[in-house]
Amino acid sequence: MLEIKDLHVNVHGKEILKGLSLKVPPGEVHAIMGPNGAGKSTTSYTLAGRAGYEVTSGEIGFHGEDVTALSPEERAARGIFLAFQYPMEIPGVTSMNFLKTAMNSQAKLRGEPELDAAQFLRRVRAAAKELNISEEMLKRPLNVGFSGGEKKRNETLQMALLKPRLAILDEMDSGLDIDAMKLVAEGVNKLRAPDRSFLVITHYQRLLDYITPDVIHILSDGKIVLSGDKSLALQLEEKGYDAVINKAA
Amino acid sequence: MSEETNTLQDLADQKYKYGFVSDIESELAPKGLSEEVIRFISAKKDEPDWLLQYRLDAYRRWLTLEEPAWARLRYPRIDFQDAYYYAAPKSDKDGPKTLDEVDPELLRTYEKLGIPLHEREVLAGVQERKVAVDAVFDSVSVVTTFKKELAKVGVVFCPISEALKTHPDLVRQYLGTVVPATDNFYATLNAAVFSEGSFVYIPPGVRCPMELSTYFRINAAKSGQFERTLIIADKGSHVSYLEGCTAPQRDENQLHAAVVELIAMDDAEIKYSTVQNWYPGDENGKGGIYNFVTKRGDCRGDHSKISWTQVETGSAITWKYPSCILRGDNSVGEFYSIAIANHLQQADTGTKMLHLGKNTTSRIISKGVSAGKAQNTYRGLVSVHAKADGARNFTQCDSLLLGDRCGAHTVPYIQSKNPKAILEHEATTSKISDDQLFYCLSRGIPTEEAVALIVNGFCREVLQQLPMEFAVEAQKLVGISLEGSVG
Numbered sequence: 001m002l003e004i005k006d007l008h009v010n011v012h013g014k015e016i017l018k019g020l021s022l023k024v025p026p027g028e029v030h031a032i033m034g035p036n037g038a039g040k041s042t043t044s045y046t047l048a049g050r051a052g053y054e055v056t057s058g059e060i061g062f063h064g065e066d067v068t069a070l071s072p073e074e075r076a077a078r079g080i081f082l083a084f085q086y087p088m089e090i091p092g093v094t095s096m097n098f099l100k101t102a103m104n105s106q107a108k109l110r111g112e113p114e115l116d117a118a119q120f121l122r123r124v125r126a127a128a129k130e131l132n133i134s135e136e137m138l139k140r141p142l143n144v145g146f147s148g149g150e151k152k153r154n155e156t157l158q159m160a161l162l163k164p165r166l167a168i169l170d171e172m173d174s175g176l177d178i179d180a181m182k183l184v185a186e187g188v189n190k191l192r193a194p195d196r197s198f199l200v201i202t203h204y205q206r207l208l209d210y211i212t213p214d215v216i217h218i219l220s221d222g223k224i225v226l227s228g229d230k231s232l233a234l235q236l237e238e239k240g241y242d243a244v245i246n247k248a249a
Numbered sequence: 250m251s252e253e254t255n256t257l258q259d260l261a262d263q264k265y266k267y268g269f270v271s272d273i274e275s276e277l278a279p280k281g282l283s284e285e286v287i288r289f290i291s292a293k294k295d296e297p298d299w300l301l302q303y304r305l306d307a308y309r310r311w312l313t314l315e316e317p318a319w320a321r322l323r324y325p326r327i328d329f330q331d332a333y334y335y336a337a338p339k340s341d342k343d344g345p346k347t348l349d350e351v352d353p354e355l356l357r358t359y360e361k362l363g364i365p366l367h368e369r370e371v372l373a374g375v376q377e378r379k380v381a382v383d384a385v386f387d388s389v390s391v392v393t394t395f396k397k398e399l400a401k402v403g404v405v406f407c408p409i410s411e412a413l414k415t416h417p418d419l420v421r422q423y424l425g426t427v428v429p430a431t432d433n434f435y436a437t438l439n440a441a442v443f444s445e446g447s448f449v450y451i452p453p454g455v456r457c458p459m460e461l462s463t464y465f466r467i468n469a470a471k472s473g474q475f476e477r478t479l480i481i482a483d484k485g486s487h488v489s490y491l492e493g494c495t496a497p498q499r500d501e502n503q504l505h506a507a508v509v510e511l512i513a514m515d516d517a518e519i520k521y522s523t524v525q526n527w528y529p530g531d532e533n534g535k536g537g538i539y540n541f542v543t544k545r546g547d548c549r550g551d552h553s554k555i556s557w558t559q560v561e562t563g564s565a566i567t568w569k570y571p572s573c574i575l576r577g578d579n580s581v582g583e584f585y586s587i588a589i590a591n592h593l594q595q596a597d598t599g600t601k602m603l604h605l606g607k608n609t610t611s612r613i614i615s616k617g618v619s620a621g622k623a624q625n626t627y628r629g630l631v632s633v634h635a636k637a638d639g640a641r642n643f644t645q646c647d648s649l650l651l652g653d654r655c656g657a658h659t660v661p662y663i664q665s666k667n668p669k670a671i672l673e674h675e676a677t678t679s680k681i682s683d684d685q686l687f688y689c690l691s692r693g694i695p696t697e698e699a700v701a702l703i704v705n706g707f708c709r710e711v712l713q714q715l716p717m718e719f720a721v722e723a724q725k726l727v728g729i730s731l732e733g734s735v736g
Contacts, residue, residue, distance in 0.1 A: 048691045051683075076693035088688040092706030098692075101702055106693035141706065158692065 001025055002047075002166050002197060007058035009039075009046050009222075016042040018222035019058070024166070029198040031208055033233065034219035035241040040201045041085070043219065044170040047199075048082040049075045063165065077109035081164030083155040085171040090142040095154060098142045099124060099161055106162065127160040131187045149180030156187040167191070168199045173207040185210030205233040220245045265528055266729070268498025271358040275387065275469045278335035284308065287441055290335045294410045294444070297417065307430040307440035314434045320597040321626045321658060322566055324502075324539065332504060334442045336387040336469035355386060358466065380491075381406055383447045383463040387472060390445050395459065404488075405450040406461050409477055412448035419450055423481055427510035427547045427574070435541040435568075439475050439508040446476035446507070451486035451517075460716055465494040467527075467538070473504035480510070482517035484550065489520040489716055494563070496528045499536050502565060503528075506541045515550030515577065520558070522715055523571075524723055527563035529730075532621070534593030537565025544571035548580035548606075556583040557600065558714040560723045562730040565594060570628065572601035575609035575637075582611040585711040587723075589704075589730045590623030590655070599629035599660075604670070608639035616708045617648045619655035620731055626658040631672060633665040640670040648678040649707050651700070651731070701728030 002024040009017035016039045024030045034040050046053045047060060049072035060068045067075055090098065104114040115123070128138060131153050143151050152172060159167055169188065173181050188211055192198070200211055208216070208230065216233055218226040220241070226232070226248040236244055278289045287308055291301040316327070338352055381395035383406065390408035399406050405416060412420050430440035447463040467474045482488050496503060505527065511519050521544075530537025540563075546555035557571040567590075573582030584600035602611035611631065619625040625648065633640045648657035659676050681703050689699035705712065705724050715723055 048687075050687050050691075072687065072690035073693045073695050076691055082691050084688065084691075088682075088685045090685060090688075090703060090706055092709035093702055098702070101694055101698065102689075102692035105695065105698060109693060109695075162692070 001061075001063055002199070003061035005059045005061065007046070007060065008056045009042055010054045010056055011042060011052065015056070016222055017046065020219075020223050022217065022224060024197045024199060026165070026197055027192075027194040028214045029192065029200060029211065031200040031202060031213040031216045031233070032219050033202060033205070033216060033236060035245075036203070038219045039222045040203070040219060041170060044082055044168045044199075044201055047168055048072055048080060073105065073109060076162075077106045079163075079165030080168070081159055081162055081166065082168045083152075083159060083170060083172060085174055087143050087151045087155055089144045091144050093142050094139050095142050095157075096124065096138045099158065102158065103161060123161060127157055130160070130190060131157050132183065133157055147180075148175035149177075149183065152176060152180070152184045153187065156184055156191075160187070160191055165195060166197050166199065168201065169211075170201050171203065172200070173202060173204065181207065182210060205237045208233050218245065218248070265498055267495035267526065268528055270497040270499075271354055271468050273352065273354050273358075273468065274339040275336045275472075276339050277333045277469065277472070280333055280471075281330040282308075282334060282442065286334055290442060290444055293335065293337070294413070296410075296413060299421065300413065303425070303430065304441050307437050308442075310431060311434070311437040311441055314437060316434050320568055320628070321624060321660075322568060322595050322597050324566055324595075327504065327539065329438075331471070333469065333472040334475065335444055336472040337389045338386060358386070358468070380460045380462050383408060383461075385445050385447075385463060385465045385476060387467060387469050387474065390447075399458070402455050402458060403452040404455060404457055405448065407448055409446045409448040409479060416448070416450065419481065420448065420479065423479060423510070423512055425510075427512060427545045428508050428543050432543060435506040436508050436543040439477060439506050439543070443475045443477035443508065446478040447480075448478075449480040449488060449490065451482045451488045453484040453486060455486045457486070457488040460489050460491060462491040462493065465492065467496040467503055467505065470499060471501065471503070473506065475505075476507045478507070478509040480519060480521070481512045482514065482519045482553075484514045485516040486514075487518045489522070491522040491524070491716060491719055493524045493526065495526050496538055498528050498531075502530075502537060502539050504539050504541070505564075507543070509542070509544040509571075511546035511555055513546065513548050513550060513553035513555050513580075516552045517550060518554040518556075519546065520556045520716075521546070521571070522719065523557075523559040523561070524719060524726065525559065525561045525563050525567070526726060529563045529594050530565040530592065532592045534565065537594070538563065539566045540564040540569060541566075542569040544569065545574065546572065546582070547574045548577050548582060548609075550580070551577040551606070552579045553577050554581040554583075556585070556714070558585040558711065559587070559598075560711070560715070560726065561586070561588040561596060561598060562726055564596075567594075567596040567598050569598045570600055572603070573611065574603045574605065575611065575640075576605045577609075578606040579608045580606055581609070584611075584613045584615070585714045586615045587618070587708045587711045587727070588616070588625055588627075589618045589727065590620070590625045591730055592621040592623060594621075594623045596624070597626040597628055599627045601630040602632070602642060604631075604633040604637040604640040604642070606637060609637055610641045611643075613642070613644040613646075614710050615644075615646045616711055617646070617657055618651070618704055618707065618731070619648070619657050620651035622654045624656045624658070626660060628660045630662040630664070633667045633670040633672070635666040637667050638669055640667060642670075642672045644672075644674045646674075646676040647707065648676075649704065650678065650680045697728070697731075700731055704728075704731060
């Protein structure tokens with residue numbers, strides 16, 4: 001359960017989020033849509049705990065705990081996962097090695113034993129197969145020379161293996177053609193589970209054709225101005241942000 | 250100040266694991282440098298007269314030389330009279346015959362360093378292969394393992410002082426033929442006062458059955474270490490050799506001026522790996538080893554190959570250019586280097602590839618990592634002589650900066666007198682970006698581990714060249730060297 005209460009966030013001294021409140025119960029998929037500059041990326045970075053995104057007031061509650069002051073790695077260990085709009089390249093570090101380091105770091109932070117090499121390999125291979133990711137791709141340096149689709153599939157693979165309780169998908173569809181988007185959405189849909197919630201952040205409605213949300217929120221000027229079911233996305237598509245937001249206000 | 254420099258700026262305490270001092274009584278030569286001291290060292294080693302003359306000639310020449318000043322290194326003038334040129338554990342009167350006779354304190358020292366001196370022990374590696382070790386403590390060799398097993402295939406692996414007694418002709422034939430006593434200030438000093446080091450001879454057609462390794466430890470205060478290593482790979486032979494080094498944490502600087510000579514005959518191959526972890530000094534630049542080293546390999550025979558791999562993480566000052574003379578036709582020279590400088594460390598390191606023979610090829614991969622206020626310079630020479638038809642070189646110099654108070658410098662010299670030579674040079678300079686760090690953090694990887702992961706990735710091509718037994722250790726070392734380089 002994610003519960004954001006009246007969140008105010010400054011970036012470089014400028015207030016970007018101006019009283020954001022939001023509740024995402026376990027098992028549900030919520031989408032945040034909004035025009036450029038509404039604070040969508042700020043929302044995802046703030047939830048993941050990025051330095052420079054300063055919470056001036058309000059609270060991020062996660063399964064009954066206030067995580068507002070926690071470091072990004074502590075949040076990750078508690079099950080918050082951010083799928084990046086632009087996943088970073090790390091030259092010389094294979095996807096395999098990165099996955100292993102991430103899984104073991106989280107296990108360590110949670111006080112759990114690390115996986116042995118055989119267990120790890122079995123899990124990675126099974127998850128990679130589901131996502132149509134080849135063994136060869138796992139041996140390549142992380143995201144280096146990956147196509148847009150490969151990068152997003154790799155994000156989904158990380159999600160599948162890290163088993164988060166909250167997955168934030170930041171503009172998951174950007175840079176993808178329809179086929180690649182379908183493949184990624186399929187991967188995400190397979191990961192839907194009663195104890196896992198999703199926050200899908202997107203500018204366009206088209207991704208929501210493939211990942212069906214339970215609730216859609218419209219973010220404008222740093223707060224949620226309207227919430228509704230998936231028909232809201234269609235309204236937006238038809239009338240545009242301005243008309244829908246003005247009507248709400 | 251940017252967000253990234255905020256994250257990376259706090260260069261704090263680097264933990265040097267090997268900074269302890271062993272409580273061992275030393276026998277020292279009189280302080281300072283003079284003909285008497287050189288005679289003392291030579292007498293201690295019971296050396297033949299030709300070698301004493303070799304030393305004295307070098308000393309007299311050294312007196313006329315000036316310290317080189319062309320490197321990008323800043324340090325106070327070294328007082329060469331304020332050091333001991335010979336230090337030996339007192340218990341080692343006649344040299345221990347077996348491990349049981351070695352001072353237990355010495356054995357404990359190597360145990361703490363993780364160096365196996367008992368033959369039943371092997372370094373923990375994936376395959377648990379055997380590694381023969383020559384352990385040099387200050388100016389003497391403590392013990393050399395697996396000598397008997399190596400002797401079965403004709404491989405000679407022993408301290409150079411012992412080789413002078415058992416294989417005097419071999420030593421005399423090759424000593425100083427790659428790095429002559431007249432070579433440079435520090436090599437000349439070494440020729441005058443060298444006290445220990447390893448000698449390796451691989452007979453024709455023999456593939457050395459195990460990794461050979463020498464472990465150097467400076468312990469005594471105010472002493473320098475001047476080792477001399479000589480490796481000869483005869484026709485069609487193959488050897489992989491590794492050296493490691495550490496020193497106690499002391500406030501004053503200590504001098505290390507080694508000379509390493511490699512000779513590869515026809516079809517022979519020498520792989521020489523170094524994990525240099527001398528005490529680097531503290532975060533304020535106090536103490537640390539001054540490392541002035543001349544290493545050179547001579548591909549004397551056709552189709553011979555010499556490959557240098559170095560992981561340089563220690564020393565306050567590093568001045569080191571492992572080189573290859575590609576004399577034989579079709580010979581190959583390689584240089585793979587990782588140089589990490591943190592705090593106030595200064596490294597000026599690189600290689601020289603001298604193409605003399607036809608169809609000679611060389612490959613240089615250099616990875617420099619700078620953190621804190623460190624300065625890291627790659628200095629290299631690729632030289633192709635007129636007769637070296639078909640010579641090829643590929644050079645890649647990459648620098649990685651952590652924070653905004655350190656420096657990376659690349660000084661490549663390329664000289665070609667042969668119009669048909671093909672020379673390639675690539676260079677990059679990058680920083681660990683804030684985005685990369687956050688990406689790792691968001692996956693649950695804490696900052697220091699994230700930096701170690703990214704730096705290890707940056708160094709991967711070089712780490713892959715290390716013998717498997719040491720690659721894991723080296724990866725950990727990369728992480729440890731940068732401990733405290735991020736806040």
